[in-house]
Amino acid sequence: MKKTLVLLLLSVIPALAVEELKDVGISKYAVLEVLKDNTPLREKADEYATRVTHLFKDAVLFADKQNDNYYRVELKDGKYVWVNKKQVEVQGIIPEKRFDNIEKISFKQERDRYIANINTPSKSAFIFKEAGNSLNFTLFDNRFDPTEAEVKNKEDNFKFANLISNEFNLEYESYTPLFGYIAQKAEKGYVVTIKKSPKINVKKPLKHIKIVIDPGHGGDEKGATAFNLEEKTINLQISKKLKNELKKRGAKVYLTRTKDKKVGLYERTAYALQKDADILLSIHQNSLPNPKDVYKKHGVGTYFYNKQAEPLARNIKDSLKEATGFKDDGVNYASFALTRPTLPVSVLVECGYIIDADEAGYISNEKKQKIIAKAIVKGVENYLVESFGNSY
Numbered sequence: 001m002k003k004t005l006v007l008l009l010l011s012v013i014p015a016l017a018v019e020e021l022k023d024v025g026i027s028k029y030a031v032l033e034v035l036k037d038n039t040p041l042r043e044k045a046d047e048y049a050t051r052v053t054h055l056f057k058d059a060v061l062f063a064d065k066q067n068d069n070y071y072r073v074e075l076k077d078g079k080y081v082w083v084n085k086k087q088v089e090v091q092g093i094i095p096e097k098r099f100d101n102i103e104k105i106s107f108k109q110e111r112d113r114y115i116a117n118i119n120t121p122s123k124s125a126f127i128f129k130e131a132g133n134s135l136n137f138t139l140f141d142n143r144f145d146p147t148e149a150e151v152k153n154k155e156d157n158f159k160f161a162n163l164i165s166n167e168f169n170l171e172y173e174s175y176t177p178l179f180g181y182i183a184q185k186a187e188k189g190y191v192v193t194i195k196k197s198p199k200i201n202v203k204k205p206l207k208h209i210k211i212v213i214d215p216g217h218g219g220d221e222k223g224a225t226a227f228n229l230e231e232k233t234i235n236l237q238i239s240k241k242l243k244n245e246l247k248k249r250g251a252k253v254y255l256t257r258t259k260d261k262k263v264g265l266y267e268r269t270a271y272a273l274q275k276d277a278d279i280l281l282s283i284h285q286n287s288l289p290n291p292k293d294v295y296k297k298h299g300v301g302t303y304f305y306n307k308q309a310e311p312l313a314r315n316i317k318d319s320l321k322e323a324t325g326f327k328d329d330g331v332n333y334a335s336f337a338l339t340r341p342t343l344p345v346s347v348l349v350e351c352g353y354i355i356d357a358d359e360a361g362y363i364s365n366e367k368k369q370k371i372i373a374k375a376i377v378k379g380v381e382n383y384l385v386e387s388f389g390n391s392y
Helices: 003-009 015-022 231-248 265-274 291-295 307-324 357-363 366-388
Strands: 029-034 039-042 051-055 060-066 070-076 079-084 088-094 104-110 113-119 126-131 134-140 150-152 158-161 167-172 181-185 190-195 210-215 252-255 279-286 300-304 328-333 345-353
Touching: 029 070, 039 070, 051 126, 113 167, 126 181, 134 190, 210 231, 210 265, 231 252, 231 279, 231 366, 265 279, 279 366, 300 307, 307 328, 307 345, 307 366, 345 357, 357 366
Parallel strands: 104 150, 210 252, 210 279, 279 345, 300 328
Antiparallel strands: 029 060, 029 088, 039 051, 039 079, 060 070, 070 079, 104 113, 113 190, 126 134, 134 167, 158 167, 181 190, 300 345
16 A cells, blocks of 8 residues: 555455445545546536546545536535546545645745645645636645744745635745646646746747747548548648748747657647746637538637637637638537646637638638738737737
């Protein structure tokens, strides 16, 4: 049994007793260990239910109920979420929940980011919540006592909330919009990183901005197809032109793929993180389950998941609509693998509908692809100036 779970499993009842959870309320808890990274906690016991947060491998959860496929996890009093049984392993049953004590929090400031190291004996569930320019990091099943925990180099724009409760809250205040944040596993606990707002020269807003472009699909994943066109090919063609246009304006640009090959979804997001990208743009062409619906629904649209990315998604959509003359297909909220990253700021761009004859002709035309690429660049520039233009 892993060392991190030893303290949690004092007074353990045999693991087979997990069946008792079917009819027991909060009097017994199953101790669950998460088996892989990016495991979602959901609002309901349904694979299509809203994702509340994602967990790292080896995270520890406490379940008080179950059904055939899910365990119900108590994050705090009155707040419950669900995790798929296939994604966790039961370590045993305990009569009451155990809480870790945060031992130390140390802060440091680098040129373009703030970093908080939170030392705690085991991994537990956490959630980020954006509120305007502010950010709250909540770590569940952890107690923070400022009279006992060591705190080093705390910045004025950070503060602690809900002291000596069953959750730890770290709040970050900013005068400018958020520009990327992330929690990562440390040897002991978590490291929370928050990027500072970039210093933007309104005349050269893309200078020094790092951007990863993701040409959607590839290899045996063709994406949508119509009129003898394959989405994966158009995505790559537009992405290469987009890279050239961004580089001309001073951005540092990388592609998740440069040829027709399959790349895993989480490989793409990991690559963007590896490159320390500021912005992630996933390029796609749209379709519909029923092609007949394209008479009603078509055009350019963008997708975001985190609130910090909505202004970027809006500016790109507006610029594309103006440049192409396509119908407005909206700025849409969606939980995709390529929109969920909190670092970098991430959006997915649908340049047009490949199943619409007129739009298919446009998005597959070399000259028109340059128009699309330049429009996306303009949208990114508008976002940077709008959000951070007073920072130079």
